Amino acid sequence: MRCEYIDKLINACAFVPDYKDNIGKVTKIYLKTGGCFVTRYSMRKVIDDFCTINLTDINKLRKLSAELIGGKNLKPIYVRKGVVMIPIKTTKPLVDGDKCFAYVNLHCIDDLYMDESIIRLNNGEEICYVESANAVKLRLAEGTILQNKVTLKGV
Incomplete structure (x- = not known):
C-alpha cells in the first residue's frame, strides 16, 4: 500500500462509492480534517485495508x-472504540453487483437532514443518500446499540 493512501485511511471518517467520467468506479475517502481523497481502489479493498490498519478482520467484525x-446483511461494523461504520446507500448501481453502499463512521456524523437526504459530517462535508430516511435512522440506531453492547460485553 502507498504511504499517502495509508495516511488517508488512518484519518478517514467515511468511504463512499462513486462513478467518475473517463475513470469509472472510484471510492471517495472523506477525511476527519475535511476534504476528500479519491482512489481507484474498490470499496471492498478500501474497507478491508481500513480494517487491516486497525488490526481487525472484516469477516469477524461482520459476524460479531x-x-x-x-x-x-447491511449491519453496522464495530471496528474499534470510536469507530462504528454505518452502511448507507449513496448511489444506484449502474450494473448488477456494483457496490452502492457507503460506510460512514457513526462518531463523525454531525446531523441528518431527512428532507434533503443529506448526512452532514462533523468536518463540514455532506454526503447524499438515496434510500429512505427511516432506513438510515434504523442503521444509526443499530450502530449505537452495537457500540453499547460491545462496550458492555468488553469485546
Whole structure:
C-alpha cells in the first residue's frame, strides 16, 4: 500500500462509492480534517485495508455484528472504540453487483437532514443518500446499540 493512501485511511471518517467520467468506479475517502481523497481502489479493498490498519478482520467484525444485533446483511461494523461504520446507500448501481453502499463512521456524523437526504459530517462535508430516511435512522440506531453492547460485553 502507498504511504499517502495509508495516511488517508488512518484519518478517514467515511468511504463512499462513486462513478467518475473517463475513470469509472472510484471510492471517495472523506477525511476527519475535511476534504476528500479519491482512489481507484474498490470499496471492498478500501474497507478491508481500513480494517487491516486497525488490526481487525472484516469477516469477524461482520459476524460479531450479526451475533450482537441480529440479521446478516447491511449491519453496522464495530471496528474499534470510536469507530462504528454505518452502511448507507449513496448511489444506484449502474450494473448488477456494483457496490452502492457507503460506510460512514457513526462518531463523525454531525446531523441528518431527512428532507434533503443529506448526512452532514462533523468536518463540514455532506454526503447524499438515496434510500429512505427511516432506513438510515434504523442503521444509526443499530450502530449505537452495537457500540453499547460491545462496550458492555468488553469485546
